[in-house]
Amino acid sequence: MDIGIIPDGTDISKMTSPRRSYVIVGAGVFGVSTAYHLIQKYPDADITLVDRDAWNSDNRVAASWDWNKVVRADYDDLIYCRLAIEAQDVFKSDPLWQPYFHETGVYWMCRGSYAQDVIRNYKTLGRKAEISAVPVAEAKELYDGLFKDADYTGVTEVLINKTSGWAAAGDCLLAVTKRAIELGVKYVTQEVSTLLMDQGRCRGVCTKSGKSFTADHVLLCTGAYTSKLLELSADEAGDNNLRAGSRIVAGGITTGMAVLDDELFPQFEKMPVGFQGYPAEIGPFMGSLPPTKDREIKWWGPTIFRNTVEVTPGYQISAPPEGRDFGQWKVSKRLQEDIQAAKRLFYGKKSENWPMAKHRICWDAFTTSGDFIISPHSSAKGLYIATCGSFHGFKFFPVLGRYITQMLEGDLAPELVQKWAWDRERPDPALNPEWPRAEMNDLQDTVAKL
């Protein structure tokens, strides 16, 4: 007789250990990766993934939903270098992920010691890769001189890593979400309005349409919206300790894409990802991504901004703008100019007349150090936070769920517990070039009042 079955056919193991239950809010890379890892580890678990947008919608607000994202392990931080290599190994070997990864390499114009720091990290990790720091004059000749008209002011050397590249982000998100649903994850399209709190414990979430979903574990993977959701929940529950405060800041960045014509496309088709790296006092690093299958080449702009609003009386936070799609397609002339500037920094004057196909404002959650938050919330039992991609979270998609599951189970390595804690020492954001410094209101087009 099977040891777990008593004569009436009841499975004792099911009697003694209730079914694990999870509500995960947010179906970007943090949420989907977690759902996908959990359902593989616990096929019988009750896992509900709630998002305001349908997983297969052709218009989503998720930062993870994008035409393409850089997938690189070129980090001067050893931990992120290691995790990104782990993630790349999955991108390169697992049939679910493989179709979305393009190993084009990166061409990184470095100001300072960045190239040497990355190469040192690869060596420390014992990882072999076609990676080198190339003198500027020599680098300009590479890739048929594709970047010879870039701005090299202050560039000390160029980091070439042929094993990095980019991923078709939205398509990849779609495929992994679909697989998680096939494995048993329930996907619910609802906007969560507040957490369901009960005497200091989080029991679930309430939605705008009046539904509620309960579980033993409530995980917020709500990206740029996280602060606002906690703000509204704190107000509703009368518990100030739920607020994110200065731990999380929502930041917006502009992306823009230009269409390459029949003559230009073949020159750029196999290009590596281009980067312009700057020290904090100058600004954030900038990127130029290779063309998509629609022949659209992408940049992001140098201005990273907040949208400061009073969500509840007396509390000012940064949150994505109100509205169905955060107004992500309404990009002011000032912000479109950011993309023109980025274009010039990579390709000089020749790019000036490339026709722009689209602009989008993309919102992500930031911490002062750029480290994620993957942690229990210290003021509510049953509530966990996994977000703050800080403009670099996508590339970890294949492995995020493994670490978030470890966090849920108290098994995260001590160095990661400390790095990603809800409560931790936070460095001065002055040291972070990607910190949202501008205010969205100051970047809008001025309307003449007659």
Ligand SMILES: Cc1cc2nc3c(=O)[nH]c(=O)nc-3n(C[C@H](O)[C@H](O)[C@H](O)COP(=O)(O)OP(=O)(O)OC[C@H]3O[C@@H](n4cnc5c(N)ncnc54)[C@H](O)[C@@H]3O)c2cc1C
């Ligand atoms: C312009 C730009 C370029 C980037 N480029 C790169 C790159 O090249 N490489 C890289 O690695 N990273 C990049 N990043 C960073 C990366 O995209 C993000 O860090 C990552 O996608 C964040 O994932 P997430 O799951 O935390 O959030 P998101 O992807 O934003 O997902 C959050 C989800 O939560 C849902 N949600 C929020 N609130 C609610 C609610 N109340 N109810 C229901 N659902 C809710 C949203 O609908 C959304 O689907 C970039 C970011 C931006 C903005």
